[in-house]
Amino acid sequence: MGLVVPLPNGAWLNAVFYKSHIPDLGTIESLASTIAAALVLCLFGFISTRRIARPLQALAQAAEGLGRGEGVSPVTERGSDDIRNLCVAFNQMQHRLHRFIDDRTRMLAAIGHDLRTPLTTLRLRTELVADEELKARMVETIEEMQAMTAATLTFSKNDAAVEDTRNVDLGALVGSLCDDMAELGHDIAFVDSGVIAYRCRPDGLKRAVRNLIENACRYADSATVSLALTGNSVDICVDDQGPGIPLEEIEQVFAPFYRLEQSRSRETGGVGLGLSIARAIARQHGGNIHFSPNTPGLHAVLSLPRI
The missing domain is CATH 3.30.565.10 (Histidine kinase-like ATPase, C-terminal domain)
Structure with a gap:
């Protein structure tokens, strides 16, 4: 710091003050500890986020595959309690969906198969009808029912087949x-x-x-x-x-x-x-x-x- 003052007798007073800067070691240590604590917290947050995100990512991929009709393995039930409960619910839902589809497919196949016998019997009995016009109409109706039954069987078989x-x-x-x-x-x-x-x-x-x-x-x-x-x-x-x-x-x-x-x-x-x-x-x-x-x-x- 410099100081210049004029005196009454016309002279000047010049003064200079200098002091060396001494670092505050306490401030540096405090800043270093703050940075270290921030790094530790960031690392902990990253690990915690990854631990939560991994099971959620696996669940999202499984849900996407299930929605596209792919065969999806049960999701590993891991993570926090809420995420683990979510994975359990998803696995149960997937099992119920597959069971429902299998039951419906078997039912359609059984209905289509069981209808063949009475239709064949009707076709044989139609041959005993004397009226040719009525007989032709009955045969046409029976053939239509047989075609619908065959289509139902084909549909159920293709639905059951997993590609x-x-x-x-x-x-x-x-x-x-x-x-x-x-x-x-x-x-x-x-x-x-x-x-x-x-x-x-x-x-x-x-x-x-x-x-x-x-x-x-x-x-x-x-x-x-x-x-x-x-x-x-x-x-x-x-x-x-x-x-x-x-x-x-x-x-x-x-x-x-x-x-x-x-x-x-x-x-x-x-x-x-x-x-x-x-x-x-x-x-x-x-x-x-x-x-x-x-x-x-x-x-x-x-x-x-x-x-």
């Missing part, structure tokens, strides 16, 4: 299906969208897309198939120029054995399980199927969640 999921090129999968159906005489145009890697059950997904294409070809004689990537989904689109579906029946067509074609002819309307099976497969993958007018025709979208 492993694997990564595939979705564009190549749909493209090869369109080529195969085109070789069978269907008028199908496929719009190639490049390589789209996706994890799915390929056989089941091909069956769902095939049902949509066959539905379009049945009523419109042709179909255009394309793939599109959106923010949250991968869409397989099937467009046709046919008569379409009335708005009030767009959701009803997904009901089992529901047919728009009122003549009940198996040649023109099938048995009414194709769209039900297609939507069931889509939902097993965590997706869905939606219909909308194509003006003219129908715009069908099989939407799958992006992974």
Whole structure:
């Protein structure tokens, strides 16, 4: 510090003060202990967060796999009491869901199998009817019931079959299906969208897309198939120029054995399980199927969640 003061006699007083800085060792030690304590707390928080996050992450992955219809092993019951109870509840829910699906599948298979015997008996007794016109109508009805029974058995068997999921090129999968159906005489145009890697059950997904294409070809004689990537989904689109579906029946067509074609002819309307099976497969993958007018025709979208 410097000080300069004028004196009355005209002279100047100059003064300088200097003191060396002595560090405060107590402050440095306090700062070091604070930093060390903060580091210890951060490390403890990180370990605690990881301990909580790991079982939650495993539970989230298991829930995602279960929602996509994959075979998921029971989640390890670990972590805090609340997280452990959550894992226990999830494992119980998964067991109940599988048991419900198995019971339903066995019931459908049993019903379809048991119906074969009385239908065969009715068919034999029909041969004793003298009226040929009545006999033909009865035979047609019995054949329709037999076709519905066979379709129910097929549906239950496919529902019971567990196909492993694997990564595939979705564009190549749909493209090869369109080529195969085109070789069978269907008028199908496929719009190639490049390589789209996706994890799915390929056989089941091909069956769902095939049902949509066959539905379009049945009523419109042709179909255009394309793939599109959106923010949250991968869409397989099937467009046709046919008569379409009335708005009030767009959701009803997904009901089992529901047919728009009122003549009940198996040649023109099938048995009414194709769209039900297609939507069931889509939902097993965590997706869905939606219909909308194509003006003219129908715009069908099989939407799958992006992974």
